[in-house]
Amino acid sequence: MRHFKSAIHLKRSFIAVVLISLMALVGACGGVDSGTGNPVFGGSSIYEEERNGQTVMVFAVSITDSDGSLYTDGVLVQGAAFTPIGSLPIAVVAIGGRAEIIVEIVSNGEYRVGIDGLTDRQGVTHLPQPNDENANGKVLLSKVYEH
Structure with missing residues (x-):
């Protein structure tokens, strides 16, 4: 017993x-609602960095609400990363309105990240740029690596 x-x-x-x-x-x-509206793509910066002895491409993404303020409620950024030799799915959590998508550099060429959706904590997936009809509301980021 x-x-x-x-x-x-x-x-x-x-x-x-x-x-x-x-x-x-x-x-x-x-844990607190960030403001009004759904999460949307707010901008990005792309740069190269060394991490653990490996050169990587960092796609730093900001997520905002409809007022342009950082969307601080949790969001899952979903899409795909494309390298010169292949592609892979991505799912990265944005905390405090920011997410980093890290892609290992494997060779010279173009590195791209396509963001298909932003999933909020209620499980609803939103288009990252709902008003952009040219890309069907999706985002494509790219940078060429030559070394």
Whole structure:
């Protein structure tokens, strides 16, 4: 019986740790509503950087609300990254209205990131540029690497 009580205590402790971790994650993702409107693409900067001995391309993206303020409620940035030798899907969390999409540089050529959607905490996916009819509301960022 004593062993059984210890197991229950450990299980409750584990559940408490998980709940506290989830609350911290919600807080880190901007637990307070950021303002008005849906998340939209607010701009970007693209630069090269060395991380862990590897040269990478950093696509730094800002997400805003309809008022132009940073969208501080959590958002998942979704799309694809394209390198000279292939492509891969991306899903990056934007915290505080900012997200970094990191792409390893594999060779000279054009590196692109296509952003298809911004998913809010309610699970609704929004177009990053809903008023841009030329790109069907999507965003394409690119930079050429030559070394």
